[in-house]
Amino acid sequence: MQNTPELLSTREVAQFAARGFLRFDGLVGAEQNERFLHEFAAGLAGPKPAGTPLGECYAPGSSIARLLALPRVQGALHSLLGPGPIFDHHFFHVLDGRPSRPQALHQDSTIDTRTAFDVQLFYYPQEVTQDMGGTRFVPGSHLRLVNEASIARYQNVLGQQHLVCPAGTVLLFHHGLWHGGGHNRSGKRRVLFKLRVQPSVPQHRHWDTSDLGPATLDPQPIFVPGVWDENDVQSILCSSEPWYEDDTKRLEYINRIQLWRYLLGDARADAHYWSTRVENEPRRAGG
Amino acid sequence: MTHRQQVLILYLANSALDSRVVSWARYDGTGQHEHLPGDSAEPPYASGLAALRDGWRLLQMSQLNPPAPGGEFTVSYQRYEFLFEKWAPVPDGDPAPATGRG
Numbered sequence: 001m002q003n004t005p006e007l008l009s010t011r012e013v014a015q016f017a018a019r020g021f022l023r024f025d026g027l028v029g030a031e032q033n034e035r036f037l038h039e040f041a042a043g044l045a046g047p048k049p050a051g052t053p054l055g056e057c058y059a060p061g062s063s064i065a066r067l068l069a070l071p072r073v074q075g076a077l078h079s080l081l082g083p084g085p086i087f088d089h090h091f092f093h094v095l096d097g098r099p100s101r102p103q104a105l106h107q108d109s110t111i112d113t114r115t116a117f118d119v120q121l122f123y124y125p126q127e128v129t130q131d132m133g134g135t136r137f138v139p140g141s142h143l144r145l146v147n148e149a150s151i152a153r154y155q156n157v158l159g160q161q162h163l164v165c166p167a168g169t170v171l172l173f174h175h176g177l178w179h180g181g182g183h184n185r186s187g188k189r190r191v192l193f194k195l196r197v198q199p200s201v202p203q204h205r206h207w208d209t210s211d212l213g214p215a216t217l218d219p220q221p222i223f224v225p226g227v228w229d230e231n232d233v234q235s236i237l238c239s240s241e242p243w244y245e246d247d248t249k250r251l252e253y254i255n256r257i258q259l260w261r262y263l264l265g266d267a268r269a270d271a272h273y274w275s276t277r278v279e280n281e282p283r284r285a286g287g
Numbered sequence: 288m289t290h291r292q293q294v295l296i297l298y299l300a301n302s303a304l305d306s307r308v309v310s311w312a313r314y315d316g317t318g319q320h321e322h323l324p325g326d327s328a329e330p331p332y333a334s335g336l337a338a339l340r341d342g343w344r345l346l347q348m349s350q351l352n353p354p355a356p357g358g359e360f361t362v363s364y365q366r367y368e369f370l371f372e373k374w375a376p377v378p379d380g381d382p383a384p385a386t387g388r389g
Contacts, residue, residue, distance in 0.1 A: 102324045136325040145363045153296065154365065155312035155324050162325065180324055243309040243365075246301045251362050 005075035007208040010216060013079060014236040017259045020142030020174040027072055028168030033125040036063040040092065040125075040191060047090055054085045054197055064090075064193070067123060067170075076172055079207035080119050081199040088118060088196035095133050095184035102133065103181035104152035108196075111147050115262045116199055118175040123193040127167045132190045133182030134163030135171070140241035142176035143255040151178060159242040204265035217264075222272045234271035250274065288376045291316035295343055295371040297335050302351055302367055305336040310365055317377050335369045343371035 008022075016022050028036075039062065048057045058065040067073060077085060108120065128134040138157045162182055163171070173179070175196070184190055205212075216233045229235055237256045240249045257275045261267055270276045298310035308330035313322040332338040339345060347370040354361075 102326075104324045143362055145361055151364070152324070153312055154298070154310050155322060156327050156330070157310045158308070158330065160325065160328075182325065183323065243298075245299075245309065245366050246306070248362055248366060251360050254360050255362055 003069055003071045003074060005078050006071040007075045007206075008079035009208055010211045010233055011231060011236065013207045013263060014233045014260070016080065016172070016174065017263060018237050018239060018256050019139045019241075020177040021137065021139065022076065022172045023165075024072060024076075024170045024172075026166040026168045027070065027170045028067060028123070028125070030167065032063065032066060033167045036067070036123075036125045036193070037191065039063045040193075048087055050088055052087045053200075054087045057087045064195075067193075073121070073170060077119060077121070077197060080117075080172070080203065081197060082201040082203055082206040084200040085119075086198040086200050088198050090193065090195040093181060093192040093194060095181065095190040097184050097187045097189050100133070100184055102136070102183040104149060105136070105138070105154050105157070105178050105180045106149045106151060107141075107144075107146055107176055107178055109148070109175065111145065112175065113145065115258060116203060117142075117259075118196055118198045120173040120175055120177075121193075121195040121197065122171040122173065123195075124163070124165055124169045125167060125191060125193070128163055128165050128169070128190060129186060130162070130164050131184070131186040132188060133184035133186075134165065134190075135179055135192065136160055136162050136182050137173070137177055137179040138241075138243065140244065140252065141178035142174035143252065143259065144176070144178070146178075154178075157243045202265065203263055205263070212264075217266075217269060219270065219273060219276070237271040238274065254278075290374045291318075291377050293317065293373045293375050295331070295338060295373075297330070297332065297338060297369045297371070298365040299335055299367040299369060302349070304339070304345070304348070304369065305334050306367070307334055308332055315375075317375050319375075319378075335371075338369075338371055343373055346370045346372055 012022060044064070045059065054068070058068065068077070122135060138160050220234060221227070237260055238253045244252060253271065253274045257269070257271050260271065261269045293316060294314040296312040297308050300306040300309055311330045313320070313331070315322065332341065335345070349366060349368045
């Protein structure tokens with residue numbers, strides 16, 4: 001079956017650049033969720049080697065191949081990664097419902113200085129209730145350069161989210177997003193399928209760019225009281241999180257703009273003038 | 288009576304002790320309370336000053352260092368860490384040793 005991918009909008013990509021995740025509640029249907037759990041219980045085929053083209057990793061018709069073929073999943077991965085994404089690894093995170101401790105906050109892998117980014121897909125085939133230990137994550141943390149579990153000391157962060165969701169929910173994380181497994185107190189087993197995918201091409205403008213234009217890209221009046229459009233791309237890129245320090249939030253905007261420039265393939269793009277201002281180095285004529 | 292240390296770590300919005308709390312962690316050497324990752328949505332105090340007023344003793348605060356050349360725009364660990372302690376009695380002798388991580 002050939003599905004037409006549903007590409008992300010510019011606004012959705014800007015939200016991903018700003019907050020480090022996208023969330024699609026109940027995206028996968030009940031029959032497909034059941035089939036996934038059945039195949040998981042029966043034992044899924046082992047993973048392909050890291051570096052394999054994603055398109056070669058899962059047998060056609062398997063529940064994971066069907067997940068990746070969903071128009072929204074296919075379109076979102078294409079929008080963020082471009083064509084020909086590369087399989088890194090997958091893992092089944094299973095909390096069996098016995099008493100456990102929540103996982104400390106961490107960033108996956110290790111220090112990663114790239115502007116290019118990997119996407120981590122989280123798929124929850126079951127409903128996740130509050131007591132089932134849904135993934136905890138910190139919006140807007142993805143651009144902080146830290147090293148894995150070095151952030152374990154941050155027990156609680158203002159604005160942290162605990163995933164509670166209907167069956168079939170899919171999250172897409174920037175690889176740097178701080179997260180940790182929750183505390184399953186439900187007595188029920190919780191299954192999470194996580195898949196890390198890398199780009200094989202520059203991640204420039206692979207989404208639906210039909211809404212990109214002067215209103216999105218050109219400089220705007222700034223620091224105007226009462227003018228703030230939450231749907232405006234530049235405003236999305238310059239929206240703070242409750243846990244940001246007063247000063248560091250401005251550095252966050254500048255780092256988001258760096259990521260946005262990469263996504264646009266435009267080294268001069270800006271949002272609310274944060275980067276242009278500090279890059280203005282007039283040269284003396286003839287000097 | 289035996290006493291043990293309780294530790295409170297507050298991360299504030301700027302370098303001022305009376306600025307708002309944005310992140311927090313607690314460790315209780317008395318064994319009376321177990322504080323776990325993700326166990327609370329609201330900070331225990333609105334500011335570092337509010338913790339002082341509740342009897343916490345300030346042990347350390349982050350230094351203000353200029354950014355490293357080339358890293359002026361890098362975002363990383365939370366910048367404004369304030370470490371507090373209290374000494375609290377242990378009601379029935381030594382607390383049981385903690386198990387596991389954290």
